[in-house]
Amino acid sequence: QVQLVESGGGLVQAGGSLRLSCAASGRTVSSLMMAWFRQAPGKEREFVAAISRSGGSTYYADSVKGRFTISRDNAKNTVYLQMNSLIPEDTAPYYCAARGGFYSPQYLNYDYWGQGTQVTVSS
Numbered sequence: 001q002v003q004l005v006e007s008g009g010g011l012v013q014a015g016g017s018l019r020l021s022c023a024a025s026g027r028t029v030s031s032l033m034m035a036w037f038r039q040a041p042g043k044e045r046e047f048v049a050a051i052s053r054s055g056g057s058t059y060y061a062d063s064v065k066g067r068f069t070i071s072r073d074n075a076k077n078t079v080y081l082q083m084n085s086l087i088p089e090d091t092a093p094y095y096c097a098a099r100g101g102f103y104s105p106q107y108l109n110y111d112y113w114g115q116g117t118q119v120t121v122s123s
Contacts, residue, residue: 020081
């Protein structure tokens with residue numbers, strides 16, 4: 001089993017930045033593909049970014065490319081999402097997810113989920 005705990009969400013003005021963290025326990029992060037998703041009210045859960053086990057490959061949704069950066073510190077069993085130039089459309093709870101397989105942008109392919117951390121961007 002893997003437990004994921006997100007932190008770092010909050011309220012920020014448009015143009016601001018936030019850094020989300022996802023701390024894993026129960027299994028080393030280095031054996032897992034890690035990703036971030038978000039789900040605005042009334043919408044389906046949306047892929048944001050993913051990172052390979054070694055951190056050598058990263059993947060981004062077009063809507064966040066150039067503004068968000070995913071990274072990982074396997075020694076700390078933690079994954080990060082640096083979010084810059086935030087816009088109101090980024091408002092949503094953000095979820096950390098993990099899977100033992102290869103990269104996938106489909107949330108149904110992820111086995112482990114955190115409880116989410118709320119990000120609110122005011123205009």
